[in-house]
Amino acid sequence: TGDGSQPGSDGSNGGDGGDGSDSDSNMGGSIEAGWAFNAVEVLDPHYVDLYQQITIFSNIFSGIVKLDRNGEIVGDAASDWTLPDNTTYEFTIREGMTFHNGDTLDASAIKWSIERLMGLDDSPHIGKVADIESVEAPDATTLRINLSRPVAPFITFLTRGPGRAGTIVNKTAVEEDPQRYRRYPVGSGPFELTERSTGESLTLTAFDDYWETDSEGNSLPYLDEVVINLIPEPSTMWSAITTDGIQYADELPPQNARQVQGGGGSVDVAGVSSGEWSCLAMLCNDPASDEWAERQSYASGNDQPTDAWEGTDIPTTDRRVRQAVAMAIDREELVSTAYFGFAEPAHSLINPAIAWAYQEQPENAQMYNPERARELLDEAGYTGEPRFSGSILGTPTDERVMTVLQQQLSNVGIDATLDVQQESSYWDNIYRYNHMFMMYGGGGDIDPWMSWWKQLRTPMEEGSSGAWQKNLYSNENFDEALSKSFNTPNQDERIEYVREAEQIFLEDAPFAMTTFPLTPKGSVTQLKNVGNQIGLSNFHRAYLEE
Amino acid sequence: MSSQFESSVTDTTGGQSAESGGEPLLSAKGLKKHFPVEQSFLDRLFGDDEWVHAVDGVDLTLAERETLGVVGESGCGKSTLGRTLSRLYEPTAGTIHFDGEEISDAEGDRLKALRKDVQVIFQDPLSSLNPRKTVGEIVGKPLAVHDIATGEAKDERVAELFEEVGLSPDLRDRYPHEFSGGQRQRVGIARALAVEPKLIIADEPVSALDVSVQAQIINLMKRLQQEYGLSYVFIAHDLSVVRHVSDRIAVMYLGKIVEEGPTHDIFEAPAHPYTKSLLAAIPSITGEMGRRTVHLDGNPPSPIDPPSGCPFHTRCPEYIDEECEADEPALQPVEQSAESDPERHRSACHWNDRDEADRAAQSPYGNDVGG
Amino acid sequence: MGMRRYIAKRVAHALVVIYIVATIVFFAVRAIPGDPARVLLGGDASAEAIAALREEMGLTEPLYVQYIRWMGRILQGDLGTSVFSDQSVLQMLIGVAEPTLSIAGLGMLIALLIAIPAGITSAVKQYQWEDYVATTVSFIGISMPGFWIGIVLLIIFADRLGWVPAFGYVSFRQGIIPWLKHIILPALAVGLPYGGILMRMTRSSMMEVLNEDYMRTARAKGLDGRLIVFKHGLQNALIPIVTVAGILLGVLLGGVVAVEIVFGIQGLGRLLIASIQRRDFPAIQGAVILISFVFVFMNLLVDVLYTSINPQIKYGGSE
Amino acid sequence: MSSQPRPTQRAGPSVSTTVTEEPPLLAVDNLHTTFTTERGDVPAVDGVSFAINEGEVFGIVGESGSGKSVTALSLLGLADGATVTADRLCFRDEDLLAKDEAALREIRGNDISMIFQDPMSSLNPVMTVGEQIAEVVRHHGDVGESQSLFAELRRKYVTGTSESSASWQRAVELLDTVGIPDPADRANEYPHQLSGGMKQRVMIAQALAGDPDLIIADEPTTALDVTIEAQILNELLDLRDEFGVSIMLITHDLAVVRETCDRVAVMYAGEMMETADTRTLFEDPRHPYTRGLIDSIPRTDDDREWLDAIEGNVPDPTAKPQGCPFRTRCDAAFSLCEEPLVAYSAEEPGHRTWCHLYNDAVANDGDEVQRVDDAEAKQLIQEHEASDDLVTPQRPNFGGEYR
C-alpha cells in the first residue's frame, strides 16, 4: 500500500478487514464529516462510477470480498473462496447476515445481485460481469460463479469498493422502486443511510445488526452516526475541520494538509493512496489517418474522426518525442510544488497499490533527464524555438499540475498551452482527439488490467479492448502480452506477461507518467481508526476518543 | 437683407388674398391629433388604450402675410395643433393644405420640401437649442440639410442671418447656455429663417421671456414679416401679446376652436362665453386698479374623456340648457355688431342661434362686454 | 387602472419574460458541447451505453419535438426529472431555494439597514467626517468581490473567533438562532457589495432631494432639520432607490452563487453550476426558470412597492 | 387660536415708509447677499432697502435674475451658501440677522411664511396636502399635539394624522378658507391629484396655517393661466382684508403689481431702482428703467405698431458695471452713472428713485440730461453714502444644514 511512503502518515488508518488493535475505551459518538464534492446523487453501486460516491457507499454496503488495511483482498460476505479451476470461483458465504431492511443475506441474495448487474445494459460495470457464464447458489452458504474463460483480475471485480461488481444490493428494495434505490440504497454494511438533503448532507446511522465484531467481540461499528457534509470549497473544508465543525475530511487542501504535518495540532492528516496514477497522455496517431479513421470510432463513438490535424504535423506520434516528454518531467518537483508532497513520483504505470507487481524503478523507467530529452528532440528534428507547440487538455482539478508541467516542458523547449475544461467538456474533447497532450489518470486500480486493457490496448469493434483509448496507441506486442496476462489467473506466471507489457509501454511511452497521487485525509486527533485503504474512508472501526 | 429673400417676396397682396376669396396659404379641415395614453403591447392586449384628444377637429385657414393668433388655457392643445400643422406630428385625422397642395400625408422628399417652407419657433429658447452645439452650427444645420449653402457660403449666410436677427456674428462659436433668453430666442428665429420659409409657426415664442426682451422679439418678428412677407401662426396664452401681433385670432378650448375672427372683433365683440371669460381675466396696466373679475371656475376637463356636447358646458357661466350637454355646437358666423365681419367672425355656441334678449338676460356680463 | 388589473397585467408580462427566458435556455443549453449521457455514465462509458441512455433521455429526437414535449410538460407544472439524481426537478428546486433565498433575503436586509441610514447621514453631513467614513466603508463593499469578502469573514469569524460555524446551512425550521448563525456570514458577503452600491445611490438621491423646492418649503415652514430630512426627504429619496434596488437584484443573486460555494451551502446557484457542468438539462432549465421567476417577481414586488411609496404613480402609469 | 380677524388696515397711498411714526413690520436697509461660486462672487442682492408696513401688500418687480427671490430667502435665512449683510434687517424691531437657526425656525412659518413660484415642485409629492398644512399648525404650537420627531415620523409613516385631531381639522378649515371645494376630501389627496391653481391655494393655506404676520409670495402665479392667476391674486387680497396680514408679492408682471399692490419696489440686477406707491409708480415713473418696462408691455388698449423695447441684455451678475447697473442699456445714461447709486426722494412721500438724474445738481426733463454740475453732484452722493456708513451686522452662513 501507500502507507510506507505517505508523508508523515501517522498510522491512524486502521482497516476494516484485518484485526485492528482497537482500543476498548468508551466507543461511540457521532461525527460530522466533510466530502470535497459538489453533489453526491447516485449511490446504487451498480451505477456509481465516481470515487467520492464509492467512498460513501462502501460504508453502506458489503461486498463478496473486500480489501483489508494492507490492500489485500479478504472475505466480506464470503468468509472464504476457492478456485476449483481457472474458470470457477466458489465462495463460502457467512451465516446470519442481514440487510438494513431485515432481509436475510445469503448466497441466493448475492446471486440475485450479480444477475441484476448482468442485466443492466446502462451500468458502467457490466463489462466486469461479461465473462460470467452462470451464477449458482446451491445452498445458503455456497455461491459458485462460472466464467466462460479465465479472467485473471476477476476477483478484484468482486471487491466491495473499487470493484463494485460484487457489491451486494437488496432485491426487495430494488424491485420496490429502482429509481428511489439510486438515492436511498439498502445494503448490509455497518451504516445505513437514514437521511439526505439534496446535495448537502447525508446521514449514516449505525446498523445494529452488522455482522462484524472486533477482536474482543464488541459489535461494530462503534460510531452511532456519521453525517457527511458536501463542502466543495477547499478553504472552507479546512476551516471546518480546524474549527471542529467537522471531525473528518475526505480530502483536505494539500497546502493546508502540509501545514499540519508533523503534528502538534488538533488535526491529523494521512496521505492515502487510492491506487491512483496520473500521467500526461500523448496522441500517438492521427485520428484521421487511414489506419485510425475507423478504429478511433470504437473508442470514441464518433463516426467521423476530427479533421483538427489535417495538414499539421503531430510531433507526439514520434516515439522519440514521447520519450523526450517523459524525460522532461521532473517528478520530484511536481510532487513538491503541485502536490505539496501528497503524491509519489511515478516512473511506470503499475501503481504501488498493486503490491505484487509494483516496482519503484523498473528497468527503463521514465526518469527525469532533460539533457537526454533535448537530444531526443534534436534527433526527431524538432530544433526550433520553441521546438513545437501543443495544448494540454485537463480539468480544473489538474490545473496545478498542468501549470508546473507547462513550465517543465518549456524548459526543454516545448511550448504548451493549457486548455482547462469542465469535466463534461473534457470528456467530449478527449474523445475528439484534438489535443496533443491530455491529463489523464485512473484510480482505485488494484489490478494492472484495470489501467491497461481499456486504456492502451488497440481498440476493437467488439469487446472492451481499447474502449477508453485517449491517445490512439497501438502495439501488437503489447496487445499480445496483455491478452496473455488477462487469461492467466496464476499470479507467478502472470507477472511475466505484465513485465513484458510494461517494458513495451516504457519503450513506446504513450503516457508520460507523472505521479501516484495521495489524498490528504484529515481527522481530528480524537477520531481514530478510519479505514483508508485504497483511498476509501471506512468508518467500520472508527471511534472517537474521549 | 439677402437677395434670395427678395425673390421669394413676390406676392405683395399680403393678407388680403384670403379675404378676397383666393387660395389660402394654409388650411386645415377636421384636423385631429390623438395621443395614446399607454403604449405597451399588454395594454393593447388588455384593451386598455385610452387616448388624449389633444386636437379634436380643427378647421382653420391662413392667408399669406397674415398672422393667426391661437390662444387658450394651458393644455388646450395649442402646441399640438402647431406641431400637427407643421407635420411634426402625424395627424390622426383631417387634411392640411399648404400652398394649394395637400400635405397631410406628405412623405420623403415632399415632406422635406415642406420642412423648408414651414418652420417652427419654440416656446422655450433654451430647451429648443441643442446644448452641445454652437449656435453657429444650429443655424447652419438647415442650410446643409436642404443643400442651400455649404462651406464658406454657409458661414456667410449664417453671419447674415445673425445680423438679421440682431446678433453679432462673432457669437457664432458660443454655446446656447452662454446666451440670455432673448438672444437664444433670436437664434431660434435665425434657424427658422435660414430655410427661407413661407410660414412660421411660433409656439409661445415669448412667454419664457422678460417683458423688456419680449418686446424686442415681438418687434423683430413683426419686422421680419414685413420684410419677407412671412405668415405666422402665433400661439400664445398672453392675450395682450396676441392682440398686438395678430390679424386674426382663434380661441381654443379642449382641442377645438370655439371662436375665430379678426383680432378687433374678438376683442371688441367676443361672442363665445369662454372668450369673454378669458378677456375678463387679462390683467391690465391701464384700466381700473383693483381686482379682476373672474367668471371661470375650476380647470378644463380632461382631454382623455372630454365632456359631451359643448366642451365648455361644464364651466360655462352662460350655460343655457340640456342642448349644451347634448349637441356640440359648430362654428357659425356671428352677426353681432356693425363693425364685425360675419363671414370671418365665427363662434361655436348655442347662443348663436338664440335670441339677443335671452342672452342679455342670462349673461353675467350684460350685453356689452369689452365693447 | 385598479391595483388588481395592474397586477394581472404585470403577471402576464412576467410570464411572457419567463417563457422567453425558458425557451432561450432550452436551446442554449443544448448548444453547449458536452453530452449528459457521457457525463452521467462517466468518461469511459461505452459508446452503445451512451447511445442507449441518450435514447432513454429523449435526446435523440429532433430539437423541436423535444421542445414541444418539454413545453407541454411545463404547462402541466412538470419541470422534469434530473438526469443525475433521478429526483423531480421541482423537488430539487424546493430544496435549494430556501438557503439561497435566506441568504439573499438577509443579505438584502443587511444591505438596506446599512445603506439607507449611512447614505442619508452621508448626504446630510456632506463633506464632513461622517460622510467620509460612510463613503469609505461603502467603497470597500463595492470594490471587494463577494466571495472574497466571504472568505475573509470566514477566516475571521469562524476560523479565528469561532463565533459562527464555517459552513453549511440549517433550516430556520430547526431554530432561528442556528439558522441565523449559518447564514449571517454568507448574507454579509453578498450584502456588503450590494449595500455599498445602494449607499452611494442613497447618498446621491438624498442629495438631490435636499435641493428640491419642497425641502426649501419645509424649511420655510420652520420645521426642525431632522424632521425635514426624515419626514419630507426620506420617502422621496427612497423612490429611485427602490427601483435601483430592484434592478440590482442581479448583483445580489449573482453574488450568492460564489458565496454558496465558499460556505459549502447547497443552494440554487451551486445547483445551477453543478447542473451546467454535468449538462443536466432538466435541472438547468428548472433552475433558470426559478431564477428568472424570482427576478421578475421581485421586480413586480418592487414596482408595487414603488407605487405605494410614490403616490404620483398610479398603477400602470409608469414605465 | 389667535386667528381672530384683525381689523383691516388697508394701507392707503399716504402711508410712507420713511416718516411713519409706527415702526414698519419689516425694515430692510442696505441688504447685501453674496454667493461665493467658482466663477467668483455673485452679488445677487446688492444694497436693497425697503420697509413693509402692517397690512400692506408690497410688490417687488424685476426681470428674471434681478435678485427678487434671493432677497426674500435672505430675510428668512434660507439663502444657502450666501453671505448676508445688512445695516438693518428687522422684523417688528427684532434683529433677524442676530438670530441663530433655531430662533429663525420660530419666526419661519409662525411670523413670516412663504409661498413659492412653482406649486408643483414646492409641495412635497409624497405627503397629503392636509398633512402638509397640519404640520405647520402643530408647529405653530397651540393645538396641544406632540411635535416630537418620533411623533411626527409616526404620523408620517405609521398612523397618519388623525382626522379628528385639532391640527387636521384646522387644515381642513384652512383649505376651505382658500376656496377649495370639498376640503375634507381634498385634504387626503396628494399634490399631483390637484390642479395647478388648487396646489397654489394649498400653498397659501399652508402659509396661513402658522398665523403669520407677513406672507412672502414669490411669483405665486407665474406658472398659472390668466384666469387662475386672477383667482389666486384675488384670494390673496381677500386674506389680507380678512386677516390683516402683510404680503410681500414678488413678480415680474407689472400688471399684476398694478392690480394687487399698495406699494412697489422695482429691482434690477440685484439693486433697487425705484420704490413708490403703486399709483404713483405707474402714473409718474421716474426711473428710465421703470419707464422702459411699462412701455414695453403690449396693452389691450393701444394700437402702437411697434413696442418700445429696452434694447440690450441684463448684465452678468459676476461682471456688473460699476455704479448704476442699468446704465449700459439706459438711453438717458450720462456722466454720473458710474458713481455709486443713492436714493433720491420725490415729492410723493415714499417715492424714491435710485437714479442720478434726480441729483439736485442735475437738471433734466425726464429723459434728457440738460446740465450737470459734476462736483456738486459727487459731493451730494458722498453725503448720502456717509449716512449709510453703519456697522454692518452679518448673519452666519448656516450652509443649509439639516440639524
Add this chain to the structure above:
Amino acid sequence: MSVSDLVESAFSGSSESGKTFGIRSDLLERFIKTIRRDLRAKIGFLVVALFGLSAIFAPMLAPYDPMSQQFPILMPPDPLSANPLGTDSFGRDLLSRLMYGARISLAVGLGAVTFGAVLGILIGLFAGYYGGYIDDLLMRAVDVMWAFPWLLIAIMLVAIFGQGFWNVMVAIGFAYIDDFARLARGEVLAIREEEYTMAAKSVGLEDYEIIFEEVFPNTVAPLIVQFTIFTARAILAESTLSFLGLGVKPTTPTWGALLGQGRGFITQAWWISIIPGIAIMVTVLGINLFGDALRDAFDVKETGQT
C-alpha cells in the same frame, strides 16, 4: 449627409472643431479644474493613471517574467528582497504577476463594458426615440436579458468557446447591455421632451440623424459615469469568473485569478490574495472617484446658464 459622416461627427467630432463625442472640448478644461479642486478627484485620477500606465508598460516595468516559476514558493513580501510582494504557490514573482494582471483585468473591464455599452446604448436610443412597438419589443428583450442569469451566459460562452480573454469579456459585457439600454432609454425619453429634437425634425433632419446628432451627444454624460462605475464592477466580475474557474485562460495572470488562486492559501500566505484584493479595491475606488470627477465635469449646472 452620409451615414459615415454622421458617425464621424457623432463619435469623433472631427468635422466639428473642438469636440469629442459631440461634447465640447472645454470638458477637458473643466475636468482638469475639477481634478485640481477636489482632493478625491485627484486621488481617483492618480490611481487610474498609475494603474493604467503600469498595465500598459508592464512588459517594461515588471521585474520578471510573470509565468516563470523560478523562485521558492510562498515567500512573504519583503520590500528589500528580489520579490517585493513575495511569491505565489508556484514560486512566481507576485509583483510581476500583479502588473501583468492589471493589463488583462483592466482590458477585460474596459472591453466588457464597451461591448455592453455599445449594444445597450443602441438599443436604448432606438427604443427611447421611437417608442411604441419598437420600444416594447426592445425593452422586452432587455427584460429577458435582465432576468437571464448572467452566470449562465458566462458559463455557456466558456463552455462553447473555451476560456479566453474575448469570451470572458463578452460574457461580462452581456450583463451590462440591459443596464445601459435602460439608462440610455431613460435619458432619451427625457431628451425627446426637449424641444431641440423637435426643432431638428422641423428643420428636416432624418430620424437617424436626430438620434445620433441631437439625442446621443446629450445622453453621453450620465452614460460615461455609468461606464466608469461598470468598469469597476466588470473587474470584480472577472474575479468572480476566475473564482468559478471560468476566467481567462489558466496561468494567465489576472487580478481575479490571483485572488482566486490565493484564497486556498489565505491562512498560510495571506499576501497572495490580499495584495491583489487591495489592488482591485484601490482601482475600483480610483475609477469610482474618477467617475465622480467626470460627473462633476459634465454637470451643466456647474457652469451655469449665465
